Amino acid sequence: MSNDTQQIVNKAWNFAHVLRDDGLSYMAYTEQITFLLFLKMADEQTKPPYNRPSIVPPKLGWQSLLKLDGDELEVHYRHILEELGKKSGMLGEIFKKARQEIQNPATLKRLIVDLIDAEQWMSMEADVKGDIYEGLLAKSAAESPKGAGQNFTPRELIKGIVDVMQPGPDDVLCDPACGTGGFLLGAYNYVIRHHGTGLNPDQKKHLRDSFVQGTDIVAATARLCIMNLYLHGVRADPCPIRSSVDSLASDPGDRYSIILTNPPFGKKSSISIVNEEGGLEKEDHTYERQDFWTTTKNKQLNFLQHVKTLLKIHGRCAIVAPDNVLFEGGAGETVRRNLLKQFDVHTLLRLPTGIFYAQGVKANVLFFDAKPAQEAAWTKKVWVYDLRTNMHFTLKTNPLKRSDLDEFVECYKPSKRHEREDTWNEESPEGRWRAFDYEELVKRDKVNLDIFWLKDKSLEESEDLPEPDVLAQKIADDLQTALDQFMAIAGELKG
Amino acid sequence: MPFTIHSGLFHYFCTVRLLEASRASIVPSIRQSTKIEELFSDLDAGVAALDRAKANLKLYRASVLKAAVEGKLTEQWRKENPPKEPASVLLERILTERRRKWEEERLTKYKAQRKKPPNDWKEKYKDPIGPDTKNLPSLPEGWCCATIDQVSIRVTKGASPNWQGYEYTDSGITFVRSQNVRWGDLDLTEITFLSEEYNRTHAYSVICAGDVLLNLVGASVGRSAVASPEIDGANLNQAVAIIRILPGGLINQLLVHLILSPMLQAHITRTKADVARANFNLDDIRPTPVPLPPLQEQQTMLSEIDQRLTLIFHAEKEINSSLVRASRLRQSILTSAFKGKLVEQDPSDEPASVLLERIKAARASAGGDGKGKGSATTKKKVREISK
Numbered sequence: 047m048s049n050d051t052q053q054i055v056n057k058a059w060n061f062a063h064v065l066r067d068d069g070l071s072y073m074a075y076t077e078q079i080t081f082l083l084f085l086k087m088a089d090e091q092t093k094p095p096y097n098r099p100s101i102v103p104p105k106l107g108w109q110s111l112l113k114l115d116g117d118e119l120e121v122h123y124r125h126i127l128e129e130l131g132k133k134s135g136m137l138g139e140i141f142k143k144a145r146q147e148i149q150n151p152a153t154l155k156r157l158i159v160d161l162i163d164a165e166q167w168m169s170m171e172a173d174v175k176g177d178i179y180e181g182l183l184a185k186s187a188a189e190s191p192k193g194a195g196q197n198f199t200p201r202e203l204i205k206g207i208v209d210v211m212q213p214g215p216d217d218v219l220c221d222p223a224c225g226t227g228g229f230l231l232g233a234y235n236y237v238i239r240h241h242g243t244g245l246n247p248d249q250k251k252h253l254r255d256s257f258v259q260g261t262d263i264v265a266a267t268a269r270l271c272i273m274n275l276y277l278h279g280v281r282a283d284p285c286p287i288r289s290s291v292d293s294l295a296s297d298p299g300d301r302y303s304i305i306l307t308n309p310p311f312g313k314k315s316s317i318s319i320v321n322e323e324g325g326l327e328k329e330d331h332t333y334e335r336q337d338f339w340t341t342t343k344n345k346q347l348n349f350l351q352h353v354k355t356l357l358k359i360h361g362r363c364a365i366v367a368p369d370n371v372l373f374e375g376g377a378g379e380t381v382r383r384n385l386l387k388q389f390d391v392h393t394l395l396r397l398p399t400g401i402f403y404a405q406g407v408k409a410n411v412l413f414f415d416a417k418p419a420q421e422a423a424w425t426k427k428v429w430v431y432d433l434r435t436n437m438h439f440t441l442k443t444n445p446l447k448r449s450d451l452d453e454f455v456e457c458y459k460p461s462k463r464h465e466r467e468d469t470w471n472e473e474s475p476e477g478r479w480r481a482f483d484y485e486e487l488v489k490r491d492k493v494n495l496d497i498f499w500l501k502d503k504s505l506e507e508s509e510d511l512p513e514p515d516v517l518a519q520k521i522a523d524d525l526q527t528a529l530d531q532f533m534a535i536a537g538e539l540k541g
Numbered sequence: 542m543p544f545t546i547h548s549g550l551f552h553y554f555c556t557v558r559l560l561e562a563s564r565a566s567i568v569p570s571i572r573q574s575t576k577i578e579e580l581f582s583d584l585d586a587g588v589a590a591l592d593r594a595k596a597n598l599k600l601y602r603a604s605v606l607k608a609a610v611e612g613k614l615t616e617q618w619r620k621e622n623p624p625k626e627p628a629s630v631l632l633e634r635i636l637t638e639r640r641r642k643w644e645e646e647r648l649t650k651y652k653a654q655r656k657k658p659p660n661d662w663k664e665k666y667k668d669p670i671g672p673d674t675k676n677l678p679s680l681p682e683g684w685c686c687a688t689i690d691q692v693s694i695r696v697t698k699g700a701s702p703n704w705q706g707y708e709y710t711d712s713g714i715t716f717v718r719s720q721n722v723r724w725g726d727l728d729l730t731e732i733t734f735l736s737e738e739y740n741r742t743h744a745y746s747v748i749c750a751g752d753v754l755l756n757l758v759g760a761s762v763g764r765s766a767v768a769s770p771e772i773d774g775a776n777l778n779q780a781v782a783i784i785r786i787l788p789g790g791l792i793n794q795l796l797v798h799l800i801l802s803p804m805l806q807a808h809i810t811r812t813k814a815d816v817a818r819a820n821f822n823l824d825d826i827r828p829t830p831v832p833l834p835p836l837q838e839q840q841t842m843l844s845e846i847d848q849r850l851t852l853i854f855h856a857e858k859e860i861n862s863s864l865v866r867a868s869r870l871r872q873s874i875l876t877s878a879f880k881g882k883l884v885e886q887d888p889s890d891e892p893a894s895v896l897l898e899r900i901k902a903a904r905a906s907a908g909g910d911g912k913g914k915g916s917a918t919t920k921k922k923v924r925e926i927s928k
Contacts, residue, residue: 373855375847491726492851505865514580514877517870521587524859528594532856 206451224260227271342377406526606802612681715775
């Protein structure tokens with residue numbers, strides 16, 4: 047990172063800390079930065095070398111803010127947020143339900159003048175401003191592991207998934223639970239890196255305008271996603287992100303060639319939604335949809351049913367799903383049976399614990415392809431990679447790196463799946479990559495896909511005794527999962 | 542009281558095999574031992590919580606089944622899906638089918654024996670025992686009460702092969718015993734075999750896949766499971782009953798859940814004759830009342846039960862793993878302590894040799910092998926470590 051860039055980053059963080067002391071969370075700080083940055087960048091576009099007409103009405107634009115001070119500044123800023131939130135298109139999406147949260151007008155002034163106004167953001171490299179922004183997002187997520195942060199997908203994991211999915215310039219991509227846009231950006235960057243120079247004008251246009259699409263039910267998160275994409279060079283008008291929309295409510299009709307997504311965990315969301323009328327809605331109702339195989343309150347099962355509908359024929363999907371999707375009976379069995387039959391479910395990556403902000407999360411990545419209708423089952427073999435057993439990651443001391451996924455990516459063999467080979471056999475029982483035939487899977491009780499074969503060293507009677515903290519963490523992780531399940535049950539029983 | 546703690550710890554020193562020469566056998570300082578005590582008391586509390594959670598899981602399972610039997614699991618569903626056909630009509634169909642199947646079986650038998658059926662052979666049909674209409678609990682809308690006899694075409698049990706002169710073999714037909722029938726599933730790890738001949742002489746107790754199996758005798762009475770395809774064509778002993786359900790009636794898996802529910806388990810306990818071995822007879826099975834929901838509701842109920850039971854099963858597995866890890870954690874903490882890793886080394890800590898002397902002295906004054914003053918928990922820990 048150049049000196050200048052490092053300076054900007056430091057400034058951004060210094061302000062974050064100042065405002066934190068004022069009571070502003072990193073998440074809220076990131077939001078405010080989003081608004082100010084947007085206004086500044088819109089202003090820069092009206093000047094050379096862009097000379098575009100202003101997308102923001104001048105009396106609500108950046109220049110109008112610069113002249114003001116103290117209370118006047120505060121009032122005007124508040125007014126801008128309110129007014130712009132009523133607009134349509136990208137403008138409206140960024141400022142939807144925006145609120146002024148900076149208590150001290152003097153700090154606001156300094157933020158405007160010293161941080162935002164001091165730089166030329168439009169000409170700054172997408173990587174740089176993108177990284178700064180992503181850094182803020184990651185910090186926001188870390189700050190609230192039970193709130194918004196619980197759904198933040200580690201970027202290293204996204205890189206691994208994108209590396210095996212190998213999106214191309216002709217793909218159309220969707221994330222129906224896009225959060226802050228990690229997957230969408232990951233795919234976008236991949237295409238730029240691998241095809242950037244060879245793109246024809248149509249492909250470039252497609253990449254900028256219609257390559258990615260996302261939905262998020264929370265306006266504040268969608269806003270960050272739009273900004274994140276925008277800062278990375280994705281054109282945001284017409285806005286590719288639908289905000290405050292519940293993906294599960296209905297089939298949007300559009301179809302995609304790639305779906306990458308990490309739908310929210312938890313049966314019941316801890317977030318209640320304030321709907322348009324100001325009423326309180328909970329996110330745990332059942333969805334009666336013709337395209338669904340079964341009706342259930344289980345949000346992850348519903349997302350699985352939703353994404354399979356969104357795929358074009360021969361479309362491909364990678365979805366992060368918690369363990370219960372793999373073993374839960376009842377509706378879970380119905381979904382698994384139908385998925386294995388009607389789709390080619392070819393890969394299951396069992397993720398380690400200790401990589402998400404929410405503690406104890408046990409999740410997996412399920413990879414499957416859409417196929418035309420036929421009588422026989424499409425899945426022939428499911429290849430399982432166990433990255434969980436005997437793996438110890440922590441967010442601080444041993445975070446997941448892209449290199450930890452190297453073996454998985456190598457085993458996956460993206461365009462040559464017929465050449466896949468087990469790394470497990472009787473002679474090498476520690477192999478983490480193993481295939482299971484469709485026939486043996488559907489015979490399993492309730493089509494349970496919660497498959498492990500490696501010996502868990504923390505459970506074995508062996509001389510190899512793990513360190514106390516490792517054992518204690520494993521116990522805590524398991525119990526956290528069990529706790530989440532039972533809190534959901536208890537909540538359900540209370541009615 | 543430092544010395545009482547340390548007298549307990551002295552037992553750790555002796556019983557834990559970590560004191561082998563190859564390891565740096567550092568006798569923990571007082572600070573280390575305090576740390577160990579802290580960690581162990583936390584660990585004990587954690588394990589106690591795990592044990593409670595495990596017990597509560599069992600209760601939760603029972604309450605799920607109870608709620609199912611009482612129609613509470615499908616209460617909401619019932620409101621949204623009024624039955625196409627009430628269970629009373631379903632029962633009539635079942636009874637008709639029962640008679641038809643009986644007639645079909647008799648005819649097949651006569652044919653096999655090359656006999657012409659006598660004129661009044663149909664009169665031989667015995668109507669199944671109906672439910673005792675006194676003391677029936679109120680049932681949800683659309684349900685009715687039936688008996689196991691009504692919804693099944695056969696209720697029978699096996700025999701004891703040894704009494705009949707058969708020896709167990711290494712292969713042949715699978716022979717199911719009560720230990721193989723668990724709470725809702727089968728455990729075929731300890732299985733015996735008999736010669737093919739046995740199925741010819743004991744054709745009436747040959748298992749068909751889909752049969753409901755129920756333990757009649759001994760400690761495992763009341764356990765039940767559906768016969769899997771794996772044991773289709775197997776036979777079974779006198780401790781296990783076969784209930785052959787009429788298809789299209791009460792779903793077999795649902796009957797298993799009903800049998801395992803607290804209500805029916807209590808019924809079994811009350812009914813079984815108070816003889817030398819706890820016993821529940823075929824004549825007790827047949828009149829056993831079972832609630833019969835309409836067909837569609839049965840499907841939904843099964844789905845709801847399955848969903849919850851899989852979660853419970855999974856949670857039990859997690860808890861059991863956690864209990865194993867907890868005991869390994871105990872050892873791991875001690876290992877760390879002995880390697881001097883639990884607390885920072887402090888030069889002002891008493892040197893090991895001095896501490897050891899003090900402990901010996903304390904033991905001597907306590908009189909004997911530390912049985913006097915060691916706290917109950919530390920002694921328990923010692924026992925656990927030495928297991």
